[in-house]
Amino acid sequence: MQKSVITRSLAILLPAVCVMVPYAQSQTVPAFSVASIKRDDSVNANSYMSNLPGGGFSSRFTTLNRLILCAYRLKDYQLTGGPGWADSERYDIDAKADANPSRDQVRLMVQNLPAERFQLKVRRDKKELSVYALSPSKSGIKFGKALDRPTSAFEVGTGRLTGYGVSMADLLSRMLDRPVFDRTGMSGSFDLKLQYSPVQSPVNPTPPSDAAGPDILTAVEEQLGLRLEATKAAVDVLVIDHSEKPSEN
Numbered sequence: 001m002q003k004s005v006i007t008r009s010l011a012i013l014l015p016a017v018c019v020m021v022p023y024a025q026s027q028t029v030p031a032f033s034v035a036s037i038k039r040d041d042s043v044n045a046n047s048y049m050s051n052l053p054g055g056g057f058s059s060r061f062t063t064l065n066r067l068i069l070c071a072y073r074l075k076d077y078q079l080t081g082g083p084g085w086a087d088s089e090r091y092d093i094d095a096k097a098d099a100n101p102s103r104d105q106v107r108l109m110v111q112n113l114p115a116e117r118f119q120l121k122v123r124r125d126k127k128e129l130s131v132y133a134l135s136p137s138k139s140g141i142k143f144g145k146a147l148d149r150p151t152s153a154f155e156v157g158t159g160r161l162t163g164y165g166v167s168m169a170d171l172l173s174r175m176l177d178r179p180v181f182d183r184t185g186m187s188g189s190f191d192l193k194l195q196y197s198p199v200q201s202p203v204n205p206t207p208p209s210d211a212a213g214p215d216i217l218t219a220v221e222e223q224l225g226l227r228l229e230a231t232k233a234a235v236d237v238l239v240i241d242h243s244e245k246p247s248e249n
Contacts, residue, residue, distance in 0.1 A: 030105045030112070032057070032095040037117055037246045040090045047090070055097035055106050057113075061090045064118055064243060071111040072122075072238055077129060077178065082240030089245070114243075121242040126234040132180045133229045134169055141184075142225035143192040152189060159198040159213060165189040168226070175216060176228075179235055184226065194219055 045061040049070055052058055059067065064086040069079055097109060114120040146152075146165035154163040154171060163171050166189055169182035196219035213219070220226050 030097075030101065030109050031116060032109050032113065033098045035093065035095040035113060035117060036249060038092045038248050040092045042090075045090075051103075051106060052096075055099070055101040055109075057093065057095040057106065057110050059091070059093040062093065063087055063090055064114060064120075067093075067114055068120070068122070068238070068240070071114065074238055075173070075179070078235065078237045080127065080237050080239050082243055085245065086240070086243055091246070117246045119242060119244040120240065123239050123241060125237050125239050127237045128232050129235045129237075130178050131231060131233045131235065132172070132176060132178060133183050133231050133233075134172065134180050135183045135227050135229065137221045137225050137227040139221070140225050141186075142223060143190055146189040146191050159196055161192075161194040161196075163190070163192050165191065168192070168224075172220070172228070179233075180228070181233055192224055194223055196220075 040061050042061060047061040047066070049057070049059040049062060049067075065079060065082065068074070069076065093113070095109070095113065097106065101109070152163070152165035152167075154161065154166055161171075161175065167182075168184070168186075168190055169180040171192075172180045194216075195213065196216040197213040214222060217228050220228055
């Protein structure tokens with residue numbers, strides 16, 4: 001069974017370059033010295049984003065919305081507004097920086113790129129969305145506090161999840177189609193294991209058709225002693241107020 005190990009420095013769905021530092025758009029931030037953006041009309045091409053040695057950035061077959069999600073470290077449901085083409089037209093981006101900027105500077109450059117080249121204007125807001133409230137079940141908690149370790153990590157296999165030193169709500173939010181609000185009253189990080197019947201999700205885009213076992217909500221209650229209840233809550237979102245198609249160069 002294939003599995004991947006993800007540490008705190010990585011996002012499960014996006015490359016490390018997507019761990020961005022949020023900033024106000026009016027704030028002066030460093031910019032790439034050269035940035036090339038070209039429309040990519042390929043069919044079913046692979047999409048990726050990555051940092052390059054010397055402070056560069058490369059992206060292939062990427063929509064503006066995906067670039068924004070990456071730059072602001074958001075999930076799909078946290079981005080709203082904007083034109084239809086921002087989620088359908090794809091671009092190749094190659095950017096270079098002068099000197100040898102730090103990793104944090106490169107992160108800010110990538111975050112500033114849509115504002116420079118797509119004339120992107122955004123604002124923070126809150127929106128009432130469907131969420132899950134996480135609370136202890138009647139059977140009681142069935143996992144323990146994390147051992148002392150410098151980083152957190154989790155292993156993902158088909159229908160299997162193991163976390164070491166993780167936040168329960170954050171980890172489950174990655175697995176589900178909506179945010180998870182922690183109402184357990186428990187603080188700190190935890191070690192946990194979960195086995196469930198995989199369904200289509202960002203983690204399992206093509207689950208096996210003959211998958212057996214409990215669904216993830218049932219597994220969370222039976223194996224972890226936690227209950228996920230569907231409800232509504234105000235969630236931080238990013239609203240696109242303005243964007244334009246870039247001139248290619």
